[in-house]
Amino acid sequence: xxxxxxxxxxxxxxxxxxxxxxxxxxxxxxxxxxxxxxxxxxxxxxxxxxxxxxxxxxxxxxxxxxxxxxxxxxxxxxxxxxxxxxxxxxxxxxxxxxxxxxxxxxxxxxxxxxxxxxxxxxxxxxxxxxxxxxxxxxxxxxxxxxxxxxxxxxxxxxxxxxxxxxxxxxxxxxxxxxxxxxxxxxxxxxxxxxxxxxxxxxxxxxxxxxxxxxxxxxxxxxxxxxxxxxxx
Ligand code: DX5
Ligand code: ZN
Numbered sequence: 001x002x003x004x005x006x007x008x009x010x011x012x013x014x015x016x017x018x019x020x021x022x023x024x025x026x027x028x029x030x031x032x033x034x035x036x037x038x039x040x041x042x043x044x045x046x047x048x049x050x051x052x053x054x055x056x057x058x059x060x061x062x063x064x065x066x067x068x069x070x071x072x073x074x075x076x077x078x079x080x081x082x083x084x085x086x087x088x089x090x091x092x093x094x095x096x097x098x099x100x101x102x103x104x105x106x107x108x109x110x111x112x113x114x115x116x117x118x119x120x121x122x123x124x125x126x127x128x129x130x131x132x133x134x135x136x137x138x139x140x141x142x143x144x145x146x147x148x149x150x151x152x153x154x155x156x157x158x159x160x161x162x163x164x165x166x167x168x169x170x171x172x173x174x175x176x177x178x179x180x181x182x183x184x185x186x187x188x189x190x191x192x193x194x195x196x197x198x199x200x201x202x203x204x205x206x207x208x209x210x211x212x213x214x215x216x217x218x219x220x221x222x223x224x225x226x227x228x229x230x231x232x
Pocket of ligand 2: 037068
């Protein structure tokens, strides 16, 4: 494998009654990052979890917690997530009146920062803020729900984002991660990696596994995702 790939389980599809165990088990199965979906019933039509849950899970793992804010506005809640132990905080440009200021706020609070692009949101928002960006997150579904189907147009957009990031890294030597979110599974992860993603959110594909108590129940699916990535 020429490139480092990261698997980021979205806990949105986990069993919330056993959230701590779910996180411990999925990381033990070889996943790299906890993807933490925050929805506010305003920017997206769903309501999920906030800083309280982030601080509750923080002591359970050393893994990166990647907070995906699907909220509007974003600034008020950013320091709360930093205090709750988030490592990366990303938000949608549509959720902030002042994108550069929100990115700076995330960095000032000691976290890595990123922008999230809905399927129809142009990548132009990156152009003047690359120096403040650590992660670009492309949505391959419309945000709000787990378990949706991968939108194939995301592959072309990934190639565009990869080119922008590579040009920037070439110039500055600074690394930016490219994450894909929505409808990722064993059947399409290799193709998504070939289009340029290096970090892969997987919700229903991972947590859709039979809900038994075997602590190794996620091993097979994480291994299958990695086996597909090894082909790239
Ligand atoms: C959707 C969320 C995703 C979602 C992914 O708004 O941002 O992270 O949970 O779930 P799957 O992998 O099931 O599409
Ligand atoms: Zn997400």
